[in-house]
Amino acid sequence: MGTNYYAQWDSCKHCKRADEYDRFHVGKSSWGWMFSLHVIEQRDWDDDKYGMEAPQDYEGWLKFLTHSNVRVFDEYSQEMDGALFMDQVVANRQGDLQRHSLDGKYYTANGKGTWDMCRGEYS
Numbered sequence: 001m002g003t004n005y006y007a008q009w010d011s012c013k014h015c016k017r018a019d020e021y022d023r024f025h026v027g028k029s030s031w032g033w034m035f036s037l038h039v040i041e042q043r044d045w046d047d048d049k050y051g052m053e054a055p056q057d058y059e060g061w062l063k064f065l066t067h068s069n070v071r072v073f074d075e076y077s078q079e080m081d082g083a084l085f086m087d088q089v090v091a092n093r094q095g096d097l098q099r100h101s102l103d104g105k106y107y108t109a110n111g112k113g114t115w116d117m118c119r120g121e122y123s
Contacts, residue, residue, distance in 0.1 A: 001052065004075040005089065007082075009050060011032035027062060027090070027118070034097050035115040037061060037092045039108060056110055062086050088119055090115050 007024040027037040037058065045054035055061040065072050065082030073079045093114040100107040100116040109117040 002028050004028050008071045010069050010071060029089055032098055033040055034099055035093060036118045037090060039117050041118045047114040
């Protein structure tokens with residue numbers, strides 16, 4: 001059992017409208033495992049629109065999630081602060097957590113904290 005987290009780029013700061021392609025899967029928190037932090041492929045990203053490269057590591061996600069146009073929320077639509085999310089949910093998880101095996105296809109790197117980098121779609 002786990003919880004998926006998302007980021008949404010708001011095209012309009014006033015009404016928080018977003019284009020359908022402006023929602024990104026940040027990752028998944030699963031009990032007993034390191035946080036699965038999603039690597040966004042550059043081909044699925046618009047550098048000009050977002051003003052930065054696609055998030056492919058912790059630092060990239062931190063930069064994106066703390067941008068004033070970005071909202072962070074879980075699969076139950078509970079919104080949270082981007083910096084707090086990265087600190088509490090991703091980097092400082094508690095418990096005896098298992099690392100994901102690096103296979104080069106889905107799990108590509110172990111993070112410095114309590115996260116691993118992963119690619120692809122997952123639920």
